[in-house]
Structure formats: C-alpha cells, structure tokens
Amino acid sequence: MARETAVSMTKTQAAFHRIRAAVEEGRLKPGDRLKAATLQEELGMSPTPIREALRLLQAQGLVEHRPHHGMVVAEYPVEQTEEVYRLRLVLEPMATGLAAERATAGQLEEIRRLLDDLREAVRAGDARVDAAELNAAWHRAVYEAAGSRYLEEFIARLWGVLPLEAIWLASRSEASIEEHERITAAVEGRDASKAADLVREHIEATARMRERLHGA
Template identity: 40%
Template structure:
C-alpha cells in the first residue's frame, strides 16, 4: 500500500517520482513552501522528505542557494550503469529460474503494450521502470531487490529519458522482448546476457544524450 500524500513517506515518493519524470531536474532549487503548494501538502512532510533525499545523496545544500537537486558526474554515471548491468543481468537470470507462468504472461503483456507507446517517451519511461521492477520481483531474491531499489533512487538523478532519442524506444522494447523470450525458455544464461546487453545499450544511449546536451 502506498503511503498517504500527507505523510513524510508520501511526500518523499512524490518528490522522487517528480525527479524521475524530469519535473525536478538536477540543479533545481527546492523550497519547502513552493513544493508544499505544488503538491498540495503541508510543509512538514516536505521537510521530512527533503531530509531523507539529502541523506540518500539526491539533495544537496549549496551556499546562497539552499537545497537543490543533486547531479551525477560522468564517473558516477559510469559506475551506476556498470552496477546496473551486473544486477539487472543477475535479476533476469534468476527470473528465468523462478518466474511463474503468470509473471511471464505479465512481462509479455508489458512488452506488447510498450510497442504501442513508442511515440510517447514519457509514458514509455514509466512503463520501462515497471518492467524492470517486475523482473526483479520475479527473481525472488530480497537482497537483490533491495539493491536494485536503492539503485532506482540514484537513477532518479538521470531524469532525461534516453527513450526519446531516435529509434531508442523501439530498440529498448525489442531488447525487453529478448529478455522475456529467454525467461520463458527458462534459459538463465541467455536471460542474463540479454539483460546485460540491454543495459550496455542503455548506457551508450545515455552517453550520446549527455554529449548532445553539452553541445546544445
């Protein structure tokens, strides 16, 4: 059950989701009063949420600016994608062993649905997160799930989706399909390699996006 909007946990989820969606990009100043008004909640849960985000490294306090959304440098981004390749690959391999028939059907349905969202990168980014969450839940490893959920928090700082790049959305969906194919075949090695390849391609797309942004 999701926490109520008026709780500190609820405010935390609202702010984290806004970061993931690009509504609060890196460098954004975070004023309690403005955030409370924007999300229709009181300042107290906003204050609690900002403290939690700061403890996780997503919010920084800058001189003369106050709280701002943090950013990742190139080295941190590289480290993040390297670990994501390892963990997402492991999750897919375990899912090939442990996923139930129903979970496989859900994953296949997600892929088919996403083929209809190629013209909507924002919606595709949201369903992409849901797909990877379903993979890790199907892996049946609570420690791996916790690690990937922690990684999701850091990924929120990469708000601009690579799925808006030409052809990347379609490529990503077909990469998801390859992962599901391997899971349905109960081929753990192939599922892990498909997931790792997907992460490597996502990293390449991220690098291209960062270069395009610096040139703009």
C-alpha cells in the same frame, strides 16, 4: 498520536512522490533550488511533510544540500552515473538469469503483459515519463521473479539513485522494445545464460546512447 503520525506519513509520501515525479519528468532540473515556501504553495502542504519528503529524497540521492543554497536537485557527475551502470551490469544479469530459472507461470504472464503495455505506449506516442514508468515496471517484474529479496532491494536502490529518464531513453525506445522482447523470450524459454547476456547487452547499449546524448 498514532493517528497523527499516520496522517503525517501519508502527506510525506504524497510530497515525496510529487517532487520525485517533477525531477523525473524534467520539470525540476539538476541544480534547481527547492525552496520550502514554493513547494508548500505548489503542493498545498505544511512545512513538516515537505521537509520530511526532501530528507527521503536526499537519502535516495535525488536532492542534495548545498551551503548557502539549501536543498537543490542533485546533479549527476559522470563518475556517479558510470558507477551505477557498472553495478547494474553485475546485478541485473544475475537477477535475470535467476528469473529464467525460477519465474512462476503467473510471473511470466505479468512480464509479457508489461512488455505489451510498454510496446503499445511507445506506438501510441505517450509522454516519455509514461514509457519510463512502464519500462521500470517491466524490469521490476523480471527482477522480482528472481526470488531474491536482497538482490531485488539492491537493484531498486540503484534505480533510485538516478531519474527514470537516465535509464529509459526515448531516443532508443524502438531498440529497447526489441531488446526487451528478446530478454522476455529467453526468460520464458528458461534460458538463464542467454537472458543474462541479453540484459547485459541492453544495459550497455543504453549506457552508450546516454553517453552520446548527455556526456554521462
């Protein structure tokens, strides 16, 4: 029984990641119906892991159940997106300031390495989702360096509510790289106040651009 459960969870996680990637990459758009039969055929899986994956995605707010429609990709009302950004403006500067105070030498090296990888991806013109993933990895590295498990979990929950494309905007990639560079330098310089201010400005700039592009 334990072995069957482990296999089932592996398939569930695989389905979860593949469906989530389709949402984040825009192949599945807000309002699209998630038909179990279609997903089973596309993913080559039985109904159980598909159903469990959709349940996990629903818990994260990426899909929702609608009467007479079943599961659909969640749409993000202006109010919901604005709330996520308001909370990011509270939690992420706090975490970045703590990272400037607490980061180990190894963590600082990882933050710098991820920034270099992100810069190279943007210069090389990689697909937007690759840059979005690297951006998320850089942010995670900064917040992990804060040394606060609960703060890190709260931030991860916020990031899980919206697709990565709602946080990384390709249209301002060059500006984001410059902002990341200044934040990284402040963290490396152990300037907690400056690091917190810079990440706050970074989030505000992204929110303004998103509003201009998407109205949310």
